[in-house]
Amino acid sequence: MERLKYQLKSVRRDKLCILTFFLPVVVGIAIRLLSGVSLQSISENSFGVLENRMDADTVEWLGANGTVTQYESLTELRAAVNDPSTQMIGVLQTGSVIQTFISGDELEMNRVIADTLPQIYKNQVETLSVTKTMIPATSDNDWLKSLLIVMTLVAAMFMGCTFNAMNIIGEKEDGIEFINQVLPMSASSYITQKTLLGFIGGTVSTIITALICVRTDIEHILPFLLIILLSAYISALMGLLIGCFSDGLMSGIAYIKVLMILFQAPPIFFYLTVPDSSIIFKLSYLLPSSATFYGVMDLLNGQTKALCPALAALSTHAVLWSLGYRLLRRRSGQKRNRL
Amino acid sequence: MIEARNLTFSYGKEKQALHGLDFSVEDGEIFGFLGPNGSGKSTTQKILTGILKGYGGRVSLFGEDMQSGHTQAFFQKIGVLFEFPYLYTNLSALDNLHYFASFYPREQRRDAEELLDELEFKKDFLNKPVSSYSKGMRQRVSMARALISNPRLLFLDEPTSGLDPSGAVLFRKIIEKEREKGTTVFLTTHNMLDADLLCDRVAFISNGTIAVLDTPRNLKEKNSNHSIVIDYLYQGRREEQTIEAPDMKAGIPFAYDELISVHSQEPTLEDMFIQYTGRGLS
Amino acid sequence: MWRGFSHLLKKDFRMMISGKFFLLALLSLCLYSGYINFVYAKLDQKIFPVCLYDPQGRLPDVSEYVTKLDSREALKAACADQYSVGIDLSHAEPEIYMLSCGMETTDHYRMAWGEAILHGNVDGQAERIGANTREMKNRREITAEFLFFELTAVGFLGLASMLFKEKQMGVIRVHGILPVCRGVFILSKLLLLLCSDLVFTILLTVINLGVSEAVEALVGVLLQAGILSLIMALVGFLCAVRLPDFKQFSLFYLILAVFVTTPVFLAGQTGMKWNWIVYHPMYHLFEAMKGAFFLTPMTKAPYYLACAGTIILLFLLSYQTLNREMAKEG
Numbered sequence A: 001m002e003r004l005k006y007q008l009k010s011v012r013r014d015k016l017c018i019l020t021f022f023l024p025v026v027v028g029i030a031i032r033l034l035s036g037v038s039l040q041s042i043s044e045n046s047f048g049v050l051e052n053r054m055d056a057d058t059v060e061w062l063g064a065n066g067t068v069t070q071y072e073s074l075t076e077l078r079a080a081v082n083d084p085s086t087q088m089i090g091v092l093q094t095g096s097v098i099q100t101f102i103s104g105d106e107l108e109m110n111r112v113i114a115d116t117l118p119q120i121y122k123n124q125v126e127t128l129s130v131t132k133t134m135i136p137a138t139s140d141n142d143w144l145k146s147l148l149i150v151m152t153l154v155a156a157m158f159m160g161c162t163f164n165a166m167n168i169i170g171e172k173e174d175g176i177e178f179i180n181q182v183l184p185m186s187a188s189s190y191i192t193q194k195t196l197l198g199f200i201g202g203t204v205s206t207i208i209t210a211l212i213c214v215r216t217d218i219e220h221i222l223p224f225l226l227i228i229l230l231s232a233y234i235s236a237l238m239g240l241l242i243g244c245f246s247d248g249l250m251s252g253i254a255y256i257k258v259l260m261i262l263f264q265a266p267p268i269f270f271y272l273t274v275p276d277s278s279i280i281f282k283l284s285y286l287l288p289s290s291a292t293f294y295g296v297m298d299l300l301n302g303q304t305k306a307l308c309p310a311l312a313a314l315s316t317h318a319v320l321w322s323l324g325y326r327l328l329r330r331r332s333g334q335k336r337n338r339l
Numbered sequence B: 001m002i003e004a005r006n007l008t009f010s011y012g013k014e015k016q017a018l019h020g021l022d023f024s025v026e027d028g029e030i031f032g033f034l035g036p037n038g039s040g041k042s043t044t045q046k047i048l049t050g051i052l053k054g055y056g057g058r059v060s061l062f063g064e065d066m067q068s069g070h071t072q073a074f075f076q077k078i079g080v081l082f083e084f085p086y087l088y089t090n091l092s093a094l095d096n097l098h099y100f101a102s103f104y105p106r107e108q109r110r111d112a113e114e115l116l117d118e119l120e121f122k123k124d125f126l127n128k129p130v131s132s133y134s135k136g137m138r139q140r141v142s143m144a145r146a147l148i149s150n151p152r153l154l155f156l157d158e159p160t161s162g163l164d165p166s167g168a169v170l171f172r173k174i175i176e177k178e179r180e181k182g183t184t185v186f187l188t189t190h191n192m193l194d195a196d197l198l199c200d201r202v203a204f205i206s207n208g209t210i211a212v213l214d215t216p217r218n219l220k221e222k223n224s225n226h227s228i229v230i231d232y233l234y235q236g237r238r239e240e241q242t243i244e245a246p247d248m249k250a251g252i253p254f255a256y257d258e259l260i261s262v263h264s265q266e267p268t269l270e271d272m273f274i275q276y277t278g279r280g281l282s
Numbered sequence C: 001m002w003r004g005f006s007h008l009l010k011k012d013f014r015m016m017i018s019g020k021f022f023l024l025a026l027l028s029l030c031l032y033s034g035y036i037n038f039v040y041a042k043l044d045q046k047i048f049p050v051c052l053y054d055p056q057g058r059l060p061d062v063s064e065y066v067t068k069l070d071s072r073e074a075l076k077a078a079c080a081d082q083y084s085v086g087i088d089l090s091h092a093e094p095e096i097y098m099l100s101c102g103m104e105t106t107d108h109y110r111m112a113w114g115e116a117i118l119h120g121n122v123d124g125q126a127e128r129i130g131a132n133t134r135e136m137k138n139r140r141e142i143t144a145e146f147l148f149f150e151l152t153a154v155g156f157l158g159l160a161s162m163l164f165k166e167k168q169m170g171v172i173r174v175h176g177i178l179p180v181c182r183g184v185f186i187l188s189k190l191l192l193l194l195c196s197d198l199v200f201t202i203l204l205t206v207i208n209l210g211v212s213e214a215v216e217a218l219v220g221v222l223l224q225a226g227i228l229s230l231i232m233a234l235v236g237f238l239c240a241v242r243l244p245d246f247k248q249f250s251l252f253y254l255i256l257a258v259f260v261t262t263p264v265f266l267a268g269q270t271g272m273k274w275n276w277i278v279y280h281p282m283y284h285l286f287e288a289m290k291g292a293f294f295l296t297p298m299t300k301a302p303y304y305l306a307c308a309g310t311i312i313l314l315f316l317l318s319y320q321t322l323n324r325e326m327a328k329e330g
Helices: A002-012 A015-033 A036-043 A056-065 A074-082 A108-123 A143-158 A160-174 A176-181 A187-213 A218-245 A249-273 A279-286 A288-300 A307-338 B041-048 B072-077 B093-101 B112-118 B135-147 B165-181 B192-198 B216-222 B245-250 B269-277 C002-018 C021-038 C072-079 C104-119 C134-169 C171-176 C182-209 C211-242 C246-270 C275-279 C281-293 C301-329
Strands: A046-050 A067-071 A089-094 A097-102 A131-135 B002-010 B016-025 B030-034 B056-061 B078-081 B153-157 B184-189 B201-206 B209-214 B227-234 B237-244 B258-264 C050-053 C066-069 C085-088 C095-099
Touching: A002 A015, A002 A160, A002 A187, A002 B093, A015 A143, A015 A160, A015 A187, A015 C246, A046 A056, A046 A074, A056 A067, A056 A089, A056 C104, A067 A074, A074 A089, A074 A097, A089 A108, A097 A108, A108 C104, A131 C104, A143 A160, A143 A187, A143 A218, A143 A249, A143 A288, A160 A176, A160 A187, A160 A218, A160 A249, A187 A218, A187 A307, A218 A249, A218 A288, A218 A307, A249 A279, A249 A288, A249 C246, A279 A288, A288 A307, B002 B041, B016 B041, B016 B209, B030 B041, B030 B192, B041 B056, B041 B153, B041 B184, B072 B078, B078 B135, B093 B112, B093 B135, B112 B135, B135 B153, B135 B165, B165 B184, B165 B192, B184 B192, B192 B269, B201 B216, B201 B269, B209 B216, B209 B269, B216 B269, B227 B245, B237 B245, C002 C021, C002 C134, C002 C182, C021 C134, C021 C182, C050 C072, C050 C104, C066 C072, C072 C085, C072 C095, C085 C104, C095 C104, C134 C171, C134 C182, C134 C211, C134 C246, C134 C281, C171 C301, C182 C211, C182 C301, C211 C246, C211 C281, C211 C301, C246 C275, C246 C281, C275 C281, C281 C301
Parallel strands: A046 A067, A046 A089, A131 C095, B030 B184, B030 B201, B078 B153, B153 B184, C050 C066, C050 C085
Antiparallel strands: A089 A097, B002 B016, B002 B056, B201 B209, B227 B237, B227 B258, C085 C095
8 A cells, every 4th residue: 555655646746647637527527517408409400590580489389399599681591501510490481381491411300300390380280189108218318418428437437547557657767667677576566556556547537527427326326336447447457558568658648549549439439320239339349448338328328228238348358458468468578588 | 695607698699698607796795897888797787686587507696596586585685776866756755765665574674764864865855856856866865765675785786876076985985884784785887986995806797708806906916017106306307217116125226305206006997907808998 | 051951851851751750640641531431421310210000001101201110019119219209000099109308399399290290291392502412511521620630639749749859869959059040940840741731631632522622622721721730830849849848748738639629629510609719719720721621711811810920929939949948958
């Protein structure tokens, strides 16, 4: 513990590690502060209308189906509809009929909505006798917010590697690795010490972030903690590998960046674009961060479907990476002796 | 304490660094290991400290064969001062010493503050990060790190490098003090004054072989031409004469009015090194 | 002076090659182009699928948006994604069944969409006022984003890592006593980086927009890329000379990448409106870049004046900082 205290002190004085630690926390606070509405509005239908040129009822009806923005002139409205960063549908009213116009570069969903909106508007009058069953959402399901939270948590867990990687690289740069070779310290004690650094950093940062922006049921806390612990452990092993293979600060930082991109982008891509029953989706479990991502996303959505495969995949990764690291260390040790 | 027999080592197939070194270091001795860059002295020290394995021949330290592996018990008995002051630059001197001391049994450790005081470390800097220290201060902390575990065998690589003359004198005193305590010192250096003043015996290593091994005094005596240069004034003129030492038995064998200086022509250690190895120390 | 300049250019070019700068740029080009062509260009979102359970066949003409199912259980399972809309016609009164997606307005529209399907009237054609297809819009949008990211973050890092190497080797100090103007020391690096960025811009634009569209956009895009490249290279130079080590530089880089570019991307890409974003200088650079890709080039003179002023100011600052650094090192 005494040794760990000084190692943590050294990490604490490393500005890069401090920033890494607090970055997810700050992002977590930002997500929490951003109102749900502002994030939801991105995925809502967006309608643009002319000010004072539409019935209040129509505006109200449009408002029930999405966000409505009013423009003073047709030129402004057309410019807003044409703005490539929006999916806005322009709506004009003539008597009891509405017409729509779009830029033509929208997603298929918005094109279909624009094409069929006048007809749906007309349907208001000719209502059918229909039973409407709406099962309420099991959780505060703002998917974009959930996505941002999960991305932040995954980043926090896997950024744990920064703590021990930077510590090892720092030791290399300061020449401490030479002293380590003549200290009465076993290899396992060294590995434990360095793994703990990454593990503690990743876990604490994730837990603080989670406390800020995650609200989950009590029964989900234990599996959530398990995911955090396993991911932080795997991340700490990555940190050991990065530290081991980096020959300097520049290459170490480059490795960490590549790792973070590799661990962040594919799970988001697979989660959003590939059906979870497909082989590609299952293959994505080869990346530990995918398992973390799917597991946490499931928990945030109040589901447990992906939990077991995620925990199984993370446990397997933890064992395999541990064995892989030991093997690599043994090999590099033999190589060093041969030199 | 240390015994090396036919010690060989090669980096790769065609880079033989050591060609069968034979030497031994007695308990409580200060043994100087001198050689130019690339001569194999660092390799030898790395083998002795257990950093390099895969050597040929036999090496025993503390009476145990090192081929069987350097155990934690072995590392508890040695202290190593590297050529450069390797320290955690973002931690203070005290933090560094407390951290490194934590690897040794409590009863073996020395008090960090006392040790730094002995090394005349500025008290104001005790809790400041190493990154703010001068080279001399870093060297003092490094020396304290090497001594903190009360080692029985001390490996010192260029201990006085980066120190001002008073610092160098202090370090030599500390090393002498260690010898008085019974610590064996393996000193690797380029500094001939350090070697001359401190070492009981010195070995000159060149191209992976030991060219000569003896006490500095013997080395100098053996190679001395026993001549003396005398500078004197005679009848108002300044003159100089070289005479053989035995000629001095009956006093100065020539007439003079006033003696200005008398110089023995004993060679220096550096002269000896060049003589034995054919290379200068660099 | 120009002889010295050509030697500096040669040396910097060799440094860039040995630092694998061009290799990294090529790899980025391949990665971005692969992602744009195989993923982003095809990105789309389908309208809410309608799942129909109609054992008696009461709805004879089903639209293209409808998928028929065999049981109520299958309908429930299909609607579990909180996106699909279910229609159950097994009882006398039709039932629209769905799981809330958590957004009131979207749920309201989904219900109306289910009713429209039941009505059987989902025809119509909205007027198209734009010139781009979805795919071309996606291509222009993401190419602009990647180019902006590459120039602000990656290029910035490339120049700085090259300069840090020179700092570590101590050769900056040597340049202080060479008979060469110190401004030329900065200029040679700027020129190389600018050329490299412009070549990267041309390749990225041509590969991802296609030759004809790229030709139309290239003049504007190259102008914006040149401005951005010069500004970021000078900022990178300034930081690399000013900051004591690469670690601090990385810290600064992280802050730049996360806190400076993220709001710009969010504001520029999602239609999120923040009033304060107009005070963010990078936002205007991003908008100008995007405008160039969408053939609506930035025409405001104050923008170009501000850019020119910034470049001159940054150059002078870099020159002064370099002088100070050389004196310090010496």
